[in-house]
Amino acid sequence: MNYRVAIAGATGAVGQEIIRLLDLRKFPVEKLSLFGSSRSAGKKLSTGYGEIEVEEFSEDKLDRLDYIFFATSGEHSKIYAPIAAAKGAIVIDNSSAFRLNDSVPLVVPEVNSAALKSHQGIIANPNCSTIQMVIALNPIHKISRLKRIVVSTYQAVSGAGQAAISELNTQTSDILSGNSPTIKNFTKQIAFNVIPHIDVFQDNGYTKEEMKMVDETLKILGDSKIRIAANCVRVPVIRAHSEAINIETEGYVGVDKAREVLNKSTGITVIDEHVDGGYPTPAEVSERMDTYVGRIREDISCDNGLALWVVADQLWKGAALNAIQIAECLIEQNQNG
Amino acid sequence: MNYRVAIAGATGAVGQEIIRLLDLRKFPVEKLSLFGSSRSAGKKLSTGYGEIEVEEFSEDKLDRLDYIFFATSGEHSKIYAPIAAAKGAIVIDNSSAFRLNDSVPLVVPEVNSAALKSHQGIIANPNCSTIQMVIALNPIHKISRLKRIVVSTYQAVSGAGQAAISELNTQTSDILSGNSPTIKNFTKQIAFNVIPHIDVFQDNGYTKEEMKMVDETLKILGDSKIRIAANCVRVPVIRAHSEAINIETEGYVGVDKAREVLNKSTGITVIDEHVDGGYPTPAEVSERMDTYVGRIREDISCDNGLALWVVADQLWKGAALNAIQIAECLIEQNQNG
Numbered sequence: 001m002n003y004r005v006a007i008a009g010a011t012g013a014v015g016q017e018i019i020r021l022l023d024l025r026k027f028p029v030e031k032l033s034l035f036g037s038s039r040s041a042g043k044k045l046s047t048g049y050g051e052i053e054v055e056e057f058s059e060d061k062l063d064r065l066d067y068i069f070f071a072t073s074g075e076h077s078k079i080y081a082p083i084a085a086a087k088g089a090i091v092i093d094n095s096s097a098f099r100l101n102d103s104v105p106l107v108v109p110e111v112n113s114a115a116l117k118s119h120q121g122i123i124a125n126p127n128c129s130t131i132q133m134v135i136a137l138n139p140i141h142k143i144s145r146l147k148r149i150v151v152s153t154y155q156a157v158s159g160a161g162q163a164a165i166s167e168l169n170t171q172t173s174d175i176l177s178g179n180s181p182t183i184k185n186f187t188k189q190i191a192f193n194v195i196p197h198i199d200v201f202q203d204n205g206y207t208k209e210e211m212k213m214v215d216e217t218l219k220i221l222g223d224s225k226i227r228i229a230a231n232c233v234r235v236p237v238i239r240a241h242s243e244a245i246n247i248e249t250e251g252y253v254g255v256d257k258a259r260e261v262l263n264k265s266t267g268i269t270v271i272d273e274h275v276d277g278g279y280p281t282p283a284e285v286s287e288r289m290d291t292y293v294g295r296i297r298e299d300i301s302c303d304n305g306l307a308l309w310v311v312a313d314q315l316w317k318g319a320a321l322n323a324i325q326i327a328e329c330l331i332e333q334n335q336n337g
Numbered sequence: 338m339n340y341r342v343a344i345a346g347a348t349g350a351v352g353q354e355i356i357r358l359l360d361l362r363k364f365p366v367e368k369l370s371l372f373g374s375s376r377s378a379g380k381k382l383s384t385g386y387g388e389i390e391v392e393e394f395s396e397d398k399l400d401r402l403d404y405i406f407f408a409t410s411g412e413h414s415k416i417y418a419p420i421a422a423a424k425g426a427i428v429i430d431n432s433s434a435f436r437l438n439d440s441v442p443l444v445v446p447e448v449n450s451a452a453l454k455s456h457q458g459i460i461a462n463p464n465c466s467t468i469q470m471v472i473a474l475n476p477i478h479k480i481s482r483l484k485r486i487v488v489s490t491y492q493a494v495s496g497a498g499q500a501a502i503s504e505l506n507t508q509t510s511d512i513l514s515g516n517s518p519t520i521k522n523f524t525k526q527i528a529f530n531v532i533p534h535i536d537v538f539q540d541n542g543y544t545k546e547e548m549k550m551v552d553e554t555l556k557i558l559g560d561s562k563i564r565i566a567a568n569c570v571r572v573p574v575i576r577a578h579s580e581a582i583n584i585e586t587e588g589y590v591g592v593d594k595a596r597e598v599l600n601k602s603t604g605i606t607v608i609d610e611h612v613d614g615g616y617p618t619p620a621e622v623s624e625r626m627d628t629y630v631g632r633i634r635e636d637i638s639c640d641n642g643l644a645l646w647v648v649a650d651q652l653w654k655g656a657a658l659n660a661i662q663i664a665e666c667l668i669e670q671n672q673n674g
Contacts, residue, residue: 148638152489152581154531154570168529169513176510187613192505192575193620194491196632196646201611205592205634214637229638231581231646233491236573238529244489244568255542274538276524283530295533297542300551301485301566309533309568 002030004064008057009071010034011043013162014094017320018069023048025324035061065089067327085121090330092123092323099124099216106219109325110267111138116330123326128318129153129232129241130216135268135291136310137247139261141221144249151213152231154242155198156282159314160185168236195234207232240282241314249304258306259296272296280311291317339367341401345394346408347371348380350499351431354657355406360385362661372398402426404664422458427667429460429660436461436553443556446662447604448475453667460663465655466490466569466578467553472605472628473647474584476598478558481586488550489568491579492535493619496651497522505573532571544569577619578651586641595643596633609633617648628654
């Protein structure tokens with residue numbers, strides 16, 4: 001069986017990757033519709049299903065769809081995702097609009113695909129930084145419950161969209177030729193710099209990105225007792241987020257056991273040799289589907305602790321790929337019962 | 338009174354900054370001697386004390402010196418620092434050779450200048466990443482003892498020397514013009530990438546840089562019970578290291594009290610507003626003498642915890658400046674009795 005699929009926000013950074021990955025993963029598409037803003041309408045995009053013209057998004061185009069991927073703003077999703085669902089489509093939403101809504105499953109298929117069974121038409125795709133963290137930690141959590149997570153991120157600029165990538169490139173050229181960089185999308189120069197600020201500040205001094213990593217992880221792992229603190233930092237990397245993660249578990253796990261379960265887990269590639277280059281870095285992990293884990297060692301600052309280095313392509317596993325895997329998972333669950 | 342001062346390794350990244358800072362801080366120099374390798378010998382460097390020719394380093398040139406700064410390799414320091422000290426000079430050594438030696442003080446003047454009193458001719462300058470961390474944490478440690486530190490670093494390439502800076506620039510240009518980057522000084526591409534590996538791997542899976550942050554911090558703070566875990570990561574920043582630090586203290590400190598003591602501490606500038614740009618970043622902190630602290634907030638993953646973002650120019654406060662401040666401190670202690 002093939003499906004009528006649509007993408008809202010088809011010309012954005014994530015929308016573009018959804019188009020590529022539907023084809024790469026041979027998603028059973030009967031018809032692909034691409035929706036965008038009035039500015040994008042009329043553009044022709046080459047896809048695995050031929051050249052397709054972008055249509056201006058409107059409510060009346062949401063009829064007769066099986067799956068629609070929303071890769072638009074939270075405000076847009078909040079209004080139109082329920083409408084699309086009411087018209088019978090299954091909505092997979094990349095925004096943060098529904099992630100913490102109790103009646104909306106928040107899913108990373110490798111971790112909590114069972115949550116999909118209770119969906120009511122909308123499924124939320126988690127934040128990019130959260131996805132790769134829970135993929136790496138869930139296999140360990142299953143051996144011994146996570147008590148505490150401290151994570152510091154090294155997040156690529158493409159998480160802030162295509163304009164952010166251009167800004168990094170332009171600023172970098174400007175600085176190399178001795179000119180002052182122009183700042184538009186970031187709060188400070190991002191070329192040859194790092195910025196400890198992603199998304200807006202919350203009352204507790206954390207940024208929204210940092211609190212997403214907390215709240216979404218608790219929901220996905222289904223365990224509200226885990227205590228989590230995040231430091232989210234933008235770095236001048238084009239693509240793929242990295243995370244230095246320190247965890248404390250209830251019982252002792254140890255490096256060997258952790259490496260063994262990570263090695264066996266779906267969606268994870270372990271690169272962990274104590275030699276030059278024996279670890280993943282974002283430049284190599286761009287356009288890879290797996291989450292890469294390295295630098296697995298005891299956290300020597302606590303008794304049952306581990307430290308890990310986790311890298312994944314945040315546009316793929318952190319967004320477009322995870323969204324498509326959610327749809328694949330639903331199809332499989334329907335076929336099985 | 339003025340002093341006969343020498344710099345071993347005068348043409349290196351740190352040596353160059355010592356030359357600049359002696360002048361900027363009006364260090365009481367009677368005569369400045371610059372030593373280098375045979376390759377550098379004969380080069381004339383402009384200094385605050387006129388143009389000075391670099392002499393090839395040799396033992397017989399170590400007579401009649403008051404202070405000598407070693408900005409050379411650990412192997413070089415290990416051999417020649419004791420010889421210089423035996424000849425009556427006070428050696429301030431930037432290498433790791435003597436840092437953990439019980440008879441050698443390891444000093445950050447703002448933190449443990451009292452340790453200088455027991456010196457036997459050699460004083461060790463700590464690792465750059467350690468210096469800025471202990472400066473930021475010591476004022477809090479004095480309110481309530483530190484129990485645990487988890488730190489993730491964002492370290493600039495200039496920590497790896499001048500060749501590393503050129504490599505970042507060259508790789509960046511190559512990538513911007515569509516060519517493959519050439520890798521020499523790092524284990525992987527550093528332009529538009531991050532590398533979780535600084536200095537050599539140890540048996541416990543940590544790198545030497547990470548273990549320096551542990552061992553040196555315990556010695557400087559004089560408290561062997563603090564438990565510390567570090568994740569040291571190289572980022573494509575030219576200059577100034579950043580650190581995301583999570584600490585747990587014995588008692589409750591709180592954000593307001595922490596901000597208050599940090600604001601009052603010598604050598605620290607607090608930039609901590611919960612608005613766009615209200616935090617320090619390395620591009621702004623290059624060639625600044627202070628250690629900059631921002632993003633001060635409760636560590637919500639433990640009961641008596643704080644999270645901080647700490648940035649400092651690792652060539653200045655992390656190396657050359659701290660070394661000169663050690664000498665300044667010795668002069669002041671001698672004058673006072």
